[in-house]
Amino acid sequence: MPVLRKPNTVTGVMPDESPEIVTRVPQGLSSAEARRRLADNGPHATPDSAVHPVRRALGKFIAPVPCLLEAVIALQLLLGEYVEASVIAVLLVFNAVVALIHAGRARATIETLKSRLPLWAAVRRDGSWINLPASELVPGDIIKLSLGSIVAADYFGAIAITTFPIADNSNSMA
Numbered sequence: 001m002p003v004l005r006k007p008n009t010v011t012g013v014m015p016d017e018s019p020e021i022v023t024r025v026p027q028g029l030s031s032a033e034a035r036r037r038l039a040d041n042g043p044h045a046t047p048d049s050a051v052h053p054v055r056r057a058l059g060k061f062i063a064p065v066p067c068l069l070e071a072v073i074a075l076q077l078l079l080g081e082y083v084e085a086s087v088i089a090v091l092l093v094f095n096a097v098v099a100l101i102h103a104g105r106a107r108a109t110i111e112t113l114k115s116r117l118p119l120w121a122a123v124r125r126d127g128s129w130i131n132l133p134a135s136e137l138v139p140g141d142i143i144k145l146s147l148g149s150i151v152a153a154d155y156f157g158a159i160a161i162t163t164f165p166i167a168d169n170s171n172s173m174a
Helices: 033-043 053-059 064-078 082-116
Strands: 121-126 127-131 142-145 160-161
Touching: 053 082, 064 082
Parallel strands: 142 160
Antiparallel strands: 121 127, 121 142
């Protein structure tokens, strides 16, 4: 199956082609065009999928291994093996509780990481650089990166990278 390639929306260059070095930064999108694209595409953010705690707890009992253990419990009860059935049931509930605790800790860690990530991005709009929330980035925006910056979004488009000249001292004699 052929791989679909899309050209860069700002420069029109295909991803595997090497464009000439751009010496000037394009003007970026106009505010009106950015608002239109934001209305068309929606905010650049992933929706939080909150699941009710009871549903999350019941989900720990609806999986291949727990269902197999539940069938074993039912067979043990049919055979009159009440002690074995109760031991398996206790282990099944214990496993579900441990899984819920671990999932809760993981969810709390993800929320902490989300709160520490940069929620702003430097964007070129109307010919000038402005800081916008990362959720307001739209396809075609030109974002600015500098040394040590963290990209506030997944991105395919033009990026303006600020650099500093590096002195070449390889020919100097000490």
